[in-house]
Amino acid sequence: MAKVPRPPRSKPLLTDESGQLQSRRVRKRNPAQPALPFDPMPDRVEPALALLKQRPPAEGYAWEVKWDGYRIHVHVEAGRIRVLTRGGYDWSHRFPAIVDTAKELGPASMILDGEACMFDDQGRSDFNLLQSSLGADGRRSGNLVSPAIMMTFDLLYFDGHDLRGLEYHARRHLLEDLLQGKEGAIRLSEEIDADPVDLLDHACRLGLEGIVGKKRDSVYRSGKTGDWIKCKCVQSEAFLIVGYEPSVGSFGGFRSLQLAAYRGDDLRYVGSVGTGFKERASLALRTSMDKLPWKRKQPPVPYSGKRKVIWIQPTLIAAIEYSAWTSDNKLRHPSYKGLREVQDNAEVYRLGENEGT
Structure with missing residues (x-):
């Protein structure tokens, strides 16, 4: 007795079984997404920020030098390089050396996290040099470019993979593998294997700004979460300029700047700064203050001083170094470092939310 043939387990590939077998047409890969179907590259990432501490913890953190410059993210995509500031502005045209080096890191897509810096003749990052390279106190725009380099300390995205969920030591x-042996304007910010207390003391003796620590087992989280901390040799923060004390015998025609910080949603007066000004920076600063849309008779902050002050719109943000805070929340021994640009999205100091106030 002949066996009854079994029905096919699946349908034939072609309706006409005698027809020629053909494969489906392959679509071309989108070069802007080289790692599909993996993670799409974020258009922008809010940076992780370091929380100020007076003394470093003993364990659990990786330590490196604190660089004094502009925080940037470099986005490397197919045929496109972007250098984004904290405010999300593209400064690729202002840092051509960084862009040129980023092109050599491809073709993989990536997001690098770091600081754009200029260095003095002793190898220390210098915010004033960076400002000067971008124009007088950083206020002139246009075709000005800077030969700044990027000190790179994190990798957020690589070759189609979002790395923010990985622990810091893995990122x-x-x-380190990506930048090993590479030269140019993108350099690795080296980890330093040393006791953090000794490291901070050594950094201060060398005239550095301080050190930064990152939890080895932490994922990348935007904002101040405590995963990243900073310990400073000299305090340096951003404050709003709310007025100036005029003087006919000083560069720029002012004797001092009146400064303010936030307490909640309100501004509070934190004292004045009258040192650290150079002729060119003073003239540029006065020009910037004169361009503000209006001046005011009444101070924008509670003020009980006796100085003759020209009060201005609280728009300009100054980088200020200082030694400590007084008991009534005034800056002790402040010194002017330069203006922070709007595109840099400098965070104005908040009283009560930072240690040491």
């Missing part, structure tokens, strides 16, 4: 390992 760091990938970053």
